Amino acid sequence: MALCAAIAAACSAASTPSIGLDTRPHFPVVTVSGLSWRDMSALTSATLSREAWQSILRVSVKTADGAAPLPMAGSYDVSNGVIRFTPIVPLEPGRPYEVTFSPAALPGGTLAHLPPVVRVLSVPAPPPSPPTIVTGVYPSGPEVPANLLRMYVEFSGPMGIRTGEPYITVLDGDGRDIAGALLPLDTDLWNPEHTRFTILFDPGRVKRGILPNRAMGRPLHPGDTFTVAIKREWPDAQGRPLASEFRKTYRVAPAIERPLSPSEWTFNAPRSGSRDWLVVTFGAGLDRALLERALSVERGSQALHGTIIVKAGEAQVSFAPQVAWPPGDYTLVVQPELEDPAGNRIGRAFEARDPADDTRQPPARVPFTVR
Amino acid sequence: MNVNALKGAAVIAGVALVFAVASARTPVTAAVPEQGPALQSVGPLTFAPDGTLFAADNKAAVIYALDLGAQASAGKAGAADVATIDQKIAALLGSDAASIAVTDLAIHPKTRNAYIAVMRGAGADAKPALLRVDGAGQIEPIALDQVKYTKVALPNAPADAEGRRNPRTDAVTDMAFVNGKLIVAGLSNEEFSSKLRSFAYPFTAADPGTSVEIFHGNHGQLETRAPVYTFIPYTIDNKDYIIASYTCTPLVKFPVDSLKGSKVVGTTIAELGAGNRPLDMILYKKDGREFLLMSNNSRGVMKIPTANFGAAAPITARVTSETAGIAYETIASMKGVEQMDMLDAQRSIVLTRANGALNLSAVALP
Numbered sequence: 001m002a003l004c005a006a007i008a009a010a011c012s013a014a015s016t017p018s019i020g021l022d023t024r025p026h027f028p029v030v031t032v033s034g035l036s037w038r039d040m041s042a043l044t045s046a047t048l049s050r051e052a053w054q055s056i057l058r059v060s061v062k063t064a065d066g067a068a069p070l071p072m073a074g075s076y077d078v079s080n081g082v083i084r085f086t087p088i089v090p091l092e093p094g095r096p097y098e099v100t101f102s103p104a105a106l107p108g109g110t111l112a113h114l115p116p117v118v119r120v121l122s123v124p125a126p127p128p129s130p131p132t133i134v135t136g137v138y139p140s141g142p143e144v145p146a147n148l149l150r151m152y153v154e155f156s157g158p159m160g161i162r163t164g165e166p167y168i169t170v171l172d173g174d175g176r177d178i179a180g181a182l183l184p185l186d187t188d189l190w191n192p193e194h195t196r197f198t199i200l201f202d203p204g205r206v207k208r209g210i211l212p213n214r215a216m217g218r219p220l221h222p223g224d225t226f227t228v229a230i231k232r233e234w235p236d237a238q239g240r241p242l243a244s245e246f247r248k249t250y251r252v253a254p255a256i257e258r259p260l261s262p263s264e265w266t267f268n269a270p271r272s273g274s275r276d277w278l279v280v281t282f283g284a285g286l287d288r289a290l291l292e293r294a295l296s297v298e299r300g301s302q303a304l305h306g307t308i309i310v311k312a313g314e315a316q317v318s319f320a321p322q323v324a325w326p327p328g329d330y331t332l333v334v335q336p337e338l339e340d341p342a343g344n345r346i347g348r349a350f351e352a353r354d355p356a357d358d359t360r361q362p363p364a365r366v367p368f369t370v371r
Numbered sequence: 372m373n374v375n376a377l378k379g380a381a382v383i384a385g386v387a388l389v390f391a392v393a394s395a396r397t398p399v400t401a402a403v404p405e406q407g408p409a410l411q412s413v414g415p416l417t418f419a420p421d422g423t424l425f426a427a428d429n430k431a432a433v434i435y436a437l438d439l440g441a442q443a444s445a446g447k448a449g450a451a452d453v454a455t456i457d458q459k460i461a462a463l464l465g466s467d468a469a470s471i472a473v474t475d476l477a478i479h480p481k482t483r484n485a486y487i488a489v490m491r492g493a494g495a496d497a498k499p500a501l502l503r504v505d506g507a508g509q510i511e512p513i514a515l516d517q518v519k520y521t522k523v524a525l526p527n528a529p530a531d532a533e534g535r536r537n538p539r540t541d542a543v544t545d546m547a548f549v550n551g552k553l554i555v556a557g558l559s560n561e562e563f564s565s566k567l568r569s570f571a572y573p574f575t576a577a578d579p580g581t582s583v584e585i586f587h588g589n590h591g592q593l594e595t596r597a598p599v600y601t602f603i604p605y606t607i608d609n610k611d612y613i614i615a616s617y618t619c620t621p622l623v624k625f626p627v628d629s630l631k632g633s634k635v636v637g638t639t640i641a642e643l644g645a646g647n648r649p650l651d652m653i654l655y656k657k658d659g660r661e662f663l664l665m666s667n668n669s670r671g672v673m674k675i676p677t678a679n680f681g682a683a684a685p686i687t688a689r690v691t692s693e694t695a696g697i698a699y700e701t702i703a704s705m706k707g708v709e710q711m712d713m714l715d716a717q718r719s720i721v722l723t724r725a726n727g728a729l730n731l732s733a734v735a736l737p
Contacts, residue, residue, distance in 0.1 A: 059465070060462065060465075061461075061462060061465055061466065061467065069458070069461075069462035070459055070462035070463055071462070071463075072462065072463060072464070072465040073463040073464070073511075073512045075514070087465055088463070088464065088500065088512045088514070089464050089465065089491055089498040089500055090496075090498065091465055092465060092466055092470075092491075092492060093496070095465070095466070097465065149563060150563065158495050160492075160493035160494045160495065160497065161412070161472070161490055161492075161493055161494070161497045162472075162493050183648070184647070184648045184668055184669065185558075185648065186648075186668075187542045187544055187558050188412075188429045188430070188540070188542040189540075189542060189558070189560040190540065190560065191538035191539075191540060191560065192430075192537075192538065192540060193538075194495065196538060196560075198560040198561070200563075203563070203597050204597070207597075235493045235494065236494070237494045237495035237496075238494050238495075239492070239493055239494045287561070287562075289538060289539070289560075289561045290561055290562060292538075293537070293539070337561075337562040337564075339562055339563065343563045350563075
């Protein structure tokens, strides 16, 4: 029916311009149709600059105060009886745009007989989903070392592109902002899905002897408490605020300034023939994200497939293989980038004098036996 | 063991096993020019002397080398002042100023037009855009579908065997082109490291780049692994150096040819104070002397004479004063600078925020 109407309009002598939206997936195009063949020919035969096109077909953001912003940038083409405006970036869903078709602006006045048309249109916004919430922060335990370097915030759904700098504050036991505690970064520290954001404490203040540390001291002091506050205003992937503000309060423990030492880890080895969990306890919490990719279990030189669970405030992991454990000797393989939340690695503390390039070191190998 | 009782803890099957093997994989490189880069995000930017524009796409973990073609020469030479440029860019991109985030500013080496990288929107559907500001103050979005490109991927682990994407990312914080090599500073969202990556250009599929960990000797201890945030190539006695500023704001120099090894120990030549993020650096000459101009997020714009960069004694003793090493002057007239580049021999170009609005202006070099 619509097609018949369009053909009829295009072929008839009289034009009735009509503004519409060609809602191609992800890239809607503004259209003007309903012009006669003769009027269309006048447009196609004209060589129009961008400015000339913008005076004929103008697409701009519809403002609440009626102000006239610059027209949106894009390209124009005329084909199959339709004028098309393809914006340089897709129209924002839910935002109203004012489209003005002013045929009289065509140089030479060939289309001056046509009436101007104005229409406000918008691309439908996606249906609302449940508001996003903070599902957890890491370290997940109640206590962190005074030289804490890194935390993670996890969300229930994808967040937007804004970084955490304006939305994360660290408060002391009296609820006052601990100024300069966090590294003032505007860098993209999201995981690819934008469901986890990395918080970095200012390493210059954490590390002893660096000038900021000498001038201001560490932001956290053993025996104190502090609170990480995530502001509700942090926009999620749909541009909405979080469901609510999030707070978590920690106790501050003494700084951990020594390397990770796998020889001190305790192993609760499973029984042979079972699919029981291998439980490794570290003594202190390690970095949550790195634990998820820095550990593996090998028998001989063969890596075992299975399930790893991180728990106890990241101070313990459990591993269960897909098939029952045969008796024998095994190895827990630890990649050299594993750190605790204070940046200490195997064989090298964050507060270190030796600048060995430890990420190029071979993985640490810790033997255990299944009987 | 009741796994459900551990709700909230991540349950991962074999992720660690897969990662250890996959992380060494050669990255995808498009070495033969194609047209129409599908940027997912844009910024930082840097130009090669021939006008090739390198644009980092942090969301895709890719760096594009863009041949702007005729669009590079379509405007009037230079870059004129544009007040409330965020509002104007927002209108061109069909949005409002609050939804516009400028990610970088770079000056074309030949036309001296200003190129501004922008993200429109704050959500998952945020769109990248690249705009050119010419000598008449005309703002022209670059039609990316007409741009030829090659690209190189930043190496990282791919999705695991069950299709889950590796949560580790590297965000590019700065780039510079030095003698045929693109040098890239990045910041990981997981392990704490201070690495520069160097790619030969033109990109080749055989060269995934080399990574060098940069240390800087400092304060009686070695300050290791603080990420480089911004840097600039610098020549001392005909030898190429990098002058780098770290997130904890020391200024460090190291020779470019040392980037071949696995690690480099840089020399700390100045301490610039706490609670600060260095933003941009430019080098210029005035009255026969050379200066480094560095913008910062909280310590304003610093003017640092370079005469002693070559001979400066490294800072090795602990410092108790507010700053140490080579002295600098804070330029009080340059306030609210968010982006900065060199416009010509006499002027810098800056994006400054005043009364909530972003303004592009040329400013005489101090």
